Amino acid sequence: MPKVYLSIGTNLGDRHANLQTAVDKLTELYPVLGVSKIYETQPVGEVVQDDFYNIALALDVPESLKPEVLLTQTQQIEKEMKRVKTIHWGPRTIDLDILLFGELSMVSEQLTIPHAEMANRRFVLQPLLEVAERISDVTVVKQTQALLDKTADQNWVQPTPYDITY
Numbered sequence: 001m002p003k004v005y006l007s008i009g010t011n012l013g014d015r016h017a018n019l020q021t022a023v024d025k026l027t028e029l030y031p032v033l034g035v036s037k038i039y040e041t042q043p044v045g046e047v048v049q050d051d052f053y054n055i056a057l058a059l060d061v062p063e064s065l066k067p068e069v070l071l072t073q074t075q076q077i078e079k080e081m082k083r084v085k086t087i088h089w090g091p092r093t094i095d096l097d098i099l100l101f102g103e104l105s106m107v108s109e110q111l112t113i114p115h116a117e118m119a120n121r122r123f124v125l126q127p128l129l130e131v132a133e134r135i136s137d138v139t140v141v142k143q144t145q146a147l148l149d150k151t152a153d154q155n156w157v158q159p160t161p162y163d164i165t166y
């Protein structure tokens with residue numbers, strides 16, 4: 001069964017509750033293999049906005065699952081959580097990104113996998129490394145560690161004492 005890694009971010013409202021709600025909705029769809037700690041992270045990009053909470057998690061998905069279907073499901077969760085699209089890269093209740101989908105590498109109008117920006121984002125790589133370590137995914141640990149070592153992004157990423165339950 002392919003492993004899918006997602007990144008989830010929020011910087012509006014009750015950030016801990018937003019992450020927990022998104023994970024609860026995902027557990028109704030697929031078994032969750034592991035979740036990182038919650039990280040508080042400095043906003044990346046030009047927009048002046050509040051700090052984010054970010055997590056990464058791993059899902060066990062069926063071989064038959066098409067990435068486009070997963071995207072529709074993650075976008076449905078965003079909709080249900082009343083994510084309102086306003087400013088590009090601006091504040092959001094919840095944002096779910098597909099980072100890795102098994103061994104798949106693809107670029108289409110809708111989807112780029114692995115995620116196009118992940119290599120430059122400490123707020124993605126740090127939680128991804130942690131969850132890959134938690135589930136002993138040696139390949140992803142190695143790849144992610146190499147990317148983290150290279151990242152020039154200086155924005156801070158710090159673990160919070162909060163955990164997601166699943």
Ligand SMILES: Nc1ncnc2c1ncn2[C@@H]1O[C@H](COP(=O)(O)OP(=O)(O)OP(=O)(O)O)[C@@H](O)[C@H]1O
Pocket residue numbers: 071085087088089090095096097098099109110111112113114115116
């Ligand atoms: N790996 C991926 N995971 C999720 N979405 C992706 C991925 N690759 C491409 N996309 C596309 O990115 C589009 C925009 O995603 P999203 O709304 O999260 O954008 P953003 O980078 O957060 O910026 P914006 O502030 O413009 O919304 C989605 O509609 C989706 O089609």
Ligand SMILES: Nc1nc2c(c(=O)[nH]1)N=C(CO)CN2
Pocket residue numbers: 008009010041042043044045052054089090095123
């Ligand atoms: N720290 C942090 N910064 C961001 C984030 C995010 O999730 N975390 N998401 C963004 C839009 O995709 C833009 N900037």
